[in-house]
Amino acid sequence: MTELEERIDNIRHALVNMASMVETNINNSLKCLTERNKSLSDEIFTQELEVNKLDNEIDTQGIETLALFQPVSEDLRYVVMAMKINKDLERIGDHAVGITRKAVELLEFPTVIEYVELPKMAFSASKMVSDSIKSFISGNKQLAIDVCERDREIDKSYIKISEEIISLMKNDSSIIDGAKFLLLILKDIERIGDLATNIAEDSYYIQTGTIIRHGNLI
Amino acid sequence: MSKAINIRNLSLYYGKAKALKEVTLDIEANKSTAFIGPSGCGKSTLLRCLNRLNDLIEGVKIEGEITISGTNIYDPSIDLTNLRRNVGMVFQKSNPFPLSIYENIAYGLKIAGIKDKSKLDHVVEKSLKGAALWDEVKDRLNESAYGLSGGQQQRLCIARAIAVEPTILLMDEPCSALDPIATAKVEELIKELKKDYTIVIVTHNMQQASRVSDYTAFMFLGELIEFDETKTIFMNPSIQQTNDYISGRFG
Ligand SMILES: Nc1ncnc2c1ncn2[C@@H]1O[C@H](COP(=O)(O)OP(=O)(O)O)[C@@H](O)[C@H]1O
Ligand SMILES: [Mg+2]
Numbered sequence: 001m002t003e004l005e006e007r008i009d010n011i012r013h014a015l016v017n018m019a020s021m022v023e024t025n026i027n028n029s030l031k032c033l034t035e036r037n038k039s040l041s042d043e044i045f046t047q048e049l050e051v052n053k054l055d056n057e058i059d060t061q062g063i064e065t066l067a068l069f070q071p072v073s074e075d076l077r078y079v080v081m082a083m084k085i086n087k088d089l090e091r092i093g094d095h096a097v098g099i100t101r102k103a104v105e106l107l108e109f110p111t112v113i114e115y116v117e118l119p120k121m122a123f124s125a126s127k128m129v130s131d132s133i134k135s136f137i138s139g140n141k142q143l144a145i146d147v148c149e150r151d152r153e154i155d156k157s158y159i160k161i162s163e164e165i166i167s168l169m170k171n172d173s174s175i176i177d178g179a180k181f182l183l184l185i186l187k188d189i190e191r192i193g194d195l196a197t198n199i200a201e202d203s204y205y206i207q208t209g210t211i212i213r214h215g216n217l218i
Numbered sequence: 219m220s221k222a223i224n225i226r227n228l229s230l231y232y233g234k235a236k237a238l239k240e241v242t243l244d245i246e247a248n249k250s251t252a253f254i255g256p257s258g259c260g261k262s263t264l265l266r267c268l269n270r271l272n273d274l275i276e277g278v279k280i281e282g283e284i285t286i287s288g289t290n291i292y293d294p295s296i297d298l299t300n301l302r303r304n305v306g307m308v309f310q311k312s313n314p315f316p317l318s319i320y321e322n323i324a325y326g327l328k329i330a331g332i333k334d335k336s337k338l339d340h341v342v343e344k345s346l347k348g349a350a351l352w353d354e355v356k357d358r359l360n361e362s363a364y365g366l367s368g369g370q371q372q373r374l375c376i377a378r379a380i381a382v383e384p385t386i387l388l389m390d391e392p393c394s395a396l397d398p399i400a401t402a403k404v405e406e407l408i409k410e411l412k413k414d415y416t417i418v419i420v421t422h423n424m425q426q427a428s429r430v431s432d433y434t435a436f437m438f439l440g441e442l443i444e445f446d447e448t449k450t451i452f453m454n455p456s457i458q459q460t461n462d463y464i465s466g467r468f469g
Contacts, residue, residue, distance in 0.1 A: 002467055070425055072452045086418045209454030 004069045010213045011061050011082050015089070018054040019133040021047050022089050024098035026070065026126045033103040033185065034119050035210070036111070045102045048093055055090040057212075059083060076210065081202040091101055092129060095188040095195075102181040102200030104190075113168060118182075121157040122189050124150065128196035136203040147166060147200035148212070154193035222247035222386060222416040228282035230263055230272065235261045239440040240282070245433070247268075247385075250408060250417035252431035252448065254424060256468065259437040261420040268418065269305035270298060274433050286386070306379035310391040312371035313362035314378075319355050322363045323381045324376055330382065342379055342402045348414075349377035350407050367420075369400025373407065380415070387411060389419040393426065405430050419463060424464055428452045 002010070020205055025047050027041045062083040065071065106112075128147050130208050135143040161182060201213050223245035230238040237260050245251050266272045267284060270291060284291050291301055296412060304464040314322050321341045342359070346352040351373040355366070361372055372392060379387060389408075393401040408417055408430045421427050427434055427448065434451040436444045436459075444451065444460045455461050462468055 004466065072424070072428070072464050073455060075465050076453065 004065070004071060004075060007061065007065045007069065008071075008075060008078055011058060011065070011079065013056055014058050014061065015082055015085060016133070016137060017057070018051055018089050019088070019129070020092045021051050021054075023126065023130050024052070024097065025093055026099075026129065026212060028098040028120075029096045029103065030119060030126070031101050033122075033176050035108070036103075036107055038104045038107060041100050041104055044097060048097050049114060051090060051093040052091060052124075055086055057085040071207075077206045081206045085199050086200050088198045091134075092192050093106045095192050098188050099185050102185050106181050109175075109181075112175050112179045112182050114166060117164075118159070118186065118189075121154060121161065121186075125154055125189050125192040125196065128154070128193055129199070132196045132199035132203060135200055136206070139203075139207050141204055141207050144173050144200040144204040144207075145212075148197050151173065151193050151197040158190040219396065221245065222286065223418075224268075224283075224285045225264075226285075228264070228267060228280070229336040229357070230260075230267060230281075231277075231279040232275070233277045237440050238267070241437075241442045243435060243439075243442055245418060247416050248389055248412055248414075248417060250412045250430055251433040251435065252427035253289075253420045253435050253437060254422070255437035256300070257422065260440045261437055262390050264437070265420050267392055268386070268388055269302050269307060270296075271302075271307070273298075278352050296461060303382045304384050305386045305388060306381055306382065306384035308372070308375050308389045308392050310394050312368060312375050312395070314366070314371050314374050316395065317363060318357040318360045318376065319363050319366070319374065323378050326378060326382050344375075345377040345381040348380050348411070349373045350403065350410070351377055367400065369396050369403055370403060372396060372400070372404060376404075376407065376411075380411070386416045386418065389417065391420055391422060394422065398425040401426070436463060438463070 018032075024043050028044050032038055032040055033043075062079050065079050069170055103151055132147045134140065135147065165179050165182055165186070169176050198213075204210070204212050221244040225241055225243040227243070228237060228238055228241045234300060241264060254266060255261055265274065267280065267288075268291075272278050272280065280292065286305065288302075290297070317325065319408075320342055322344050324338045327338060327341055343352060343356075346355060351370060354370060355374075358365075363371065366374060372395075376387075376392075392406050396404065407428065408419065410419060412432075417431075419427075419431065429458070431448045434448045435442055435445065435455075436451065440458060444455055444457045446455070450462060452464060455464070
């Protein structure tokens, strides 16, 4: 292995590590929400600190690798995209923390709505994150395209569920204080879908050199 | 797009050894084209074919065709002196004549029959300016060229090459003996020069190829493996072998 290959390998490992922490945090934050239980929140906040550390570490490694090894071609695409994926993962981590904080706030209020559709949407967003990372690690182009396509479903669910919540709020203004947290959580989940799509697009770019952002190609 | 040089099915043998294998390549006018590839792959050989410097080597056999501005340069009726005036060359090691700075440039012009002092002065100044050397030497034109630094000597050789107004400039690893600052100056100069000349440069320095060239040809064992815009070669080449070479994992 050349030193450049070793460095790229290290960046890959750090990202995989970070991705698994972020995935755990999303899933735990959803547990807080659906089980109405805040016992996991401290764990989530501690894990978030680790994610932030990895974010800094991956950026530093990436910049150093560019400066010292001037990678080209696939190596260049890999390092630059790894740094972008790093940013997107870090933002996904922030949304998981956001969901947790709001889920804790929600405990003060009675249940607003039976959680049926929302957890479904949340778990498909979380699956998009793990699949986008899988596509990045294994170089699976088809999986990347798949993730991008699934984002449309997330957007549809977002509109549908938020309309439901809003009409509940119109019928019964006493739920507004609690329901507004639910709307914010919904937005967090929708953003997680967008960020997972970014990761999938970047993974596709690494493998092909083709940019599929903003609706190009698919 | 005008193609200054068309290379068609060019093969070259040093005795029995085939050093170039059916190379076909079009080189665009007023752009810089880099030849890259591992040592011994035939970059210099291909470059020297462009002004027939290989003719001087015994046992060389050449097949195929090279046309420059539509003329086959291997046609027997070609005047080699004219060809080499039109296709100038700068070598790896700067090789100024043991003369003054002024005479280094005036020499070729005098041979070409120019005697008029004011005309010579004019061309010397213009060439030194063209090679981005004038400001550094204008007060010492009559001093020996050997007193210049390596980087200045290389730019003097470039000035000498452009003094006779070629259309094509060939450079064979022109910076490999220079320090980074002198290298940066020559690289800047190359970018200026391609406004007026077609540049073909051999370099073993990949970063240099990516900085100075518009097009890159990757060669291996006498074959042209891939030719494309430099940015395509360095961001997303089509051929795995090119990718492996430019990424430094040549096995
Ligand atoms: N004058 C020569 N006589 C015989 N073989 C030569 C001569 N010049 C170059 N070669 C051979 O031709 C091949 C290509 O050489 P060259 O064009 O100098 O490669 P590069 O410039 O890519 O390093 C090499 O195998 C080299 O040994
Ligand atoms: Mg050579």
